[in-house]
Amino acid sequence: MRVGQVPFLETNVAQLSGLLREINEIEESGIYSNYGPVNTKFESALISTVFGGVGSCVTVCNATIGLMIALKYVTRHVDRSQKPYVLMPSFTFAAAAHAVIWAGFTPLFADIDPQSWTMSAESEAQILASQASKIAAIFPYAAFGNAIDLGRYIDFYESYGIPTVVDAASSLGSLNLAGHGFGTGFPFPIVFSLHATKALGVGEGGFIYSDDAGMIQQLRAMGNFGFERPRHATIDGINSKMPEISALLGLDGLKRLEAISRKKDELAQMYRDCLPDFTFQTVLGRRSAYQFMPVLLPERGASRRDQVLARMKDSQIGTATYFSPHLAEQKYFVPRAETTSLPVTDRIASGVVSLPLGHRMTSDTIQFVCDEFRRSCQQEFN
Numbered sequence: 001m002r003v004g005q006v007p008f009l010e011t012n013v014a015q016l017s018g019l020l021r022e023i024n025e026i027e028e029s030g031i032y033s034n035y036g037p038v039n040t041k042f043e044s045a046l047i048s049t050v051f052g053g054v055g056s057c058v059t060v061c062n063a064t065i066g067l068m069i070a071l072k073y074v075t076r077h078v079d080r081s082q083k084p085y086v087l088m089p090s091f092t093f094a095a096a097a098h099a100v101i102w103a104g105f106t107p108l109f110a111d112i113d114p115q116s117w118t119m120s121a122e123s124e125a126q127i128l129a130s131q132a133s134k135i136a137a138i139f140p141y142a143a144f145g146n147a148i149d150l151g152r153y154i155d156f157y158e159s160y161g162i163p164t165v166v167d168a169a170s171s172l173g174s175l176n177l178a179g180h181g182f183g184t185g186f187p188f189p190i191v192f193s194l195h196a197t198k199a200l201g202v203g204e205g206g207f208i209y210s211d212d213a214g215m216i217q218q219l220r221a222m223g224n225f226g227f228e229r230p231r232h233a234t235i236d237g238i239n240s241k242m243p244e245i246s247a248l249l250g251l252d253g254l255k256r257l258e259a260i261s262r263k264k265d266e267l268a269q270m271y272r273d274c275l276p277d278f279t280f281q282t283v284l285g286r287r288s289a290y291q292f293m294p295v296l297l298p299e300r301g302a303s304r305r306d307q308v309l310a311r312m313k314d315s316q317i318g319t320a321t322y323f324s325p326h327l328a329e330q331k332y333f334v335p336r337a338e339t340t341s342l343p344v345t346d347r348i349a350s351g352v353v354s355l356p357l358g359h360r361m362t363s364d365t366i367q368f369v370c371d372e373f374r375r376s377c378q379q380e381f382n
């Protein structure tokens with residue numbers, strides 16, 4: 001069966017043209033940024049809708065800047081010559097390592113877990129046992145929206161005094177084991193992206209969540225030139241504010257987030273049912289958030305991945321290979337990062353394929369993608 005072109009990514013950005021009344025209100029107020037009234041409404045709506053009313057958040061102009069600010073904040077008392085490293089996975093997006101370097105640190109790469117593809121507890125424990133005194137922060141990634149166990153990062157803080165920043169860029173819509181929004185109640189900063197390609201998009205944007213209202217207040221000041229008093233810098237500063245128009249898009253898009261997250265979760269289950277002989281990421285929470293569907297080629301097929309994906313392209317199906325090359329394989333990061341041995345990262349990255357998973361897809365489209373994927377694999381290896 002053919003169902004026509006299947007794009008790799010679908011966007012969920014509110015229609016600006018449907019928000020004329022609200023745009024008029026912004027124009028009449030003359031307030032376009034600086035944590036204005038629409039932004040305030042959006043932040044409250046995020047806390048009540050996503051985090052059950054628990055905690056605080058501040059919007060940012062994109063998640064990468066949000067990660068930089070959060071890393072800079074949790075390490076603000078650190079002597080970089082004593083503690084040069086930030087412990088993080090290599091199996092993530094380049095933005096994460098860039099943020100570490102911009103914050104003045106060296107990424108130290110840990111391996112991932114073979115089931116969940118998130119930073120491995122064993123690898124973390126091993127590195128901390130020998131190098132904790134040189135580590136300024138721990139920086140896990142909730143890989144592909146997977147709701148990682150955050151409890152152990154509180155334990156690490158208690159044992160080693162090392163704070164955490166969580167890269168939850170692709171996690172909006174993800175639920176933890178208790179069924180709460182991923183991150184609910186966590187005392188360290190968690191950074192979400194609102195890029196056009198994420199579950200809730202505003203174009204460029206994001207927000208930092210924490211259960212610690214005082215921390216969010218200081219992060220808000222950092223994002224506004226470090227002004228904790230009027231035009232008086234008292235802390236590291238940058239401009240990371242979200243424009244009112246973006247907050248308006250977020251506020252409207254938020255109304256559809258739960259329905260879209262549910263739909264994507266159902267489609268993800270169809271992929272798993274449709275391709276029972278392939279390996280998928282283990283889901284740690286009650287629900288993952290999906291931007292696309294990551295799947296692993298069997299080891300014997302990994303060397304034929306390019307050819308498999310070329311066949312998918314011939315069938316007009318968009319695919320990608322997040323995160324291959326992984327960070328320790330990228331030229332810019334090689335001389336600027338420290339790495340441990342990464343056998344699981346190497347294996348998963350070399351065989352991973354990202355299949356399309358958009359909320360407008362139907363079960364027929366998923367079936368078509370699975371059929372074409374299986375056929376492409378059979379033609380290239382077996």
Ligand SMILES: *Cc1c(COP(=O)(O)O)cnc(C)c1O
Nearest residue numbers: 062063064093095169170193195
């Ligand atoms: C999307 C993404 C980012 C970057 O978010 P922006 O808002 O585009 O800056 C960072 N890390 C991961 C893992 C992502 O998926």
